[in-house]
Amino acid sequence: MKAWTPSQILIWVVALFGITLTGVPASADDWDVCRNAAARMEQQHNMPKGMMTSIALVESGRRSPTGDVKSWPWTINADGRAYYFATRNGAVDAVRRLMADGVRTIDIGCMQVNLRFHPRAFTSVEEAFDPMSNVAYAAYFLRDLETRSESWDQAIGRYHSFSPALNARYSARVQAVWGKERETARANPSQHPSPVEALSAEHAGLRLSSYSDELQRYSDDFTEASVIPGPITWTETASLSR
Template sequence: MPHRTISGLLALALCVGQQALAIPNLRTADICDRAAQRAATSEGVPLEVLHAITRVETGRAIDGRLSPWPWAINVEGKGFWFKSEFEAKSYVFNIFKAGKRSFDIGCFQINYRWHGKAFRSIDAMFDPDENATYAARFLKDHYAELGSWTAAAGAYHSRTPHLAQTYSDRFQRVLAQLDYNETRAIASRYPFTGSASPLIPLRADQAPAGALRSLMPATGSASAFISFN
């Protein structure tokens, strides 16, 4: 893949003081469900499939419910939940600057190394709608090939049979536990407008300052996430 430059750098001087405000947890979690709703409609993928995938990828317990998280990053098997878009983008800026290219971004954890060329920029990969739409198209292609959404979910994660099977089993468990009335209500509660804001670097640290606590998603995802609260 050719070298791709992170967008938004020209605006850094204007944006250094503009930290993205941390939206209350449930409202932030709703961002992924609303993006999934729009992608399901535009791409013809069942909404419950996208709801399950985003929870398998980024699920965290919020008020007793398994909820997705848009500002999740996974770097070579180590994952992070950031409390805001600003912190997530800052972290990616730092690891990109340090030479990392294999990292997963956003609601559907799209990998930059393998899928970055499908987006205009890393900023675009962060945008929940673009992230969800790409995931929906990818799943739809696998469904056309394999004939079931469960198999498509496994292939979404890996083409290695045992890894795909483990993932599809997890997908089925999450799918079975979804309260569709609840998730549909969540998906229509809050609007999400506009694309993601430009990347803003903090420091060349490996992670922002703050207390960390290790959490394993209730779905038993392949890697634990670290929550920055």
């Protein structure tokens, strides 16, 4: 196991005690932003209802004050270590410290988008943590995977990895969460309303053309996924030695 740097120790302490480097307390509203963004993107892209919200739960789910598991927008995973922060500012500060320490494999936000393998997905770390921008990019990525897969189930697995063993296990985990979500929705329909109206392409932070360009770059330059921890990971075909 890699030794922890001083910055990583500080980040772990900050995340553990639910504080941020700016001392701002967490907001109760933050518990719903990932679900709301995922529901909107499901409708925007005509995706199966509950699919994106279930993936978000697998990627960034944590126990809420009410006892149930919800996706948390200020989540990061660095070199296989997960951290949950009280605020967006705290998470942004942590990512910058990790980058300064030379850490490159960092998954962030509701959908845990990997910054190393999707370096042009966002214009800044702040935008990457914007729940709608984070989920929107993941939705475009999933849609692109679906067009190159035999089913949504296969696309879900490939969101995590192209390795058959890894993507099958991941897809099964998402399907299990999705099944529980459907059961909960049937039992408590008022707590799981239908997705709200679709967002316009001009929504702040949704650089839709840029997302399309980024996905095209992956179609052109990358093929199979790597086994590096994280949902969006790819291996270059002939350029790993460059």
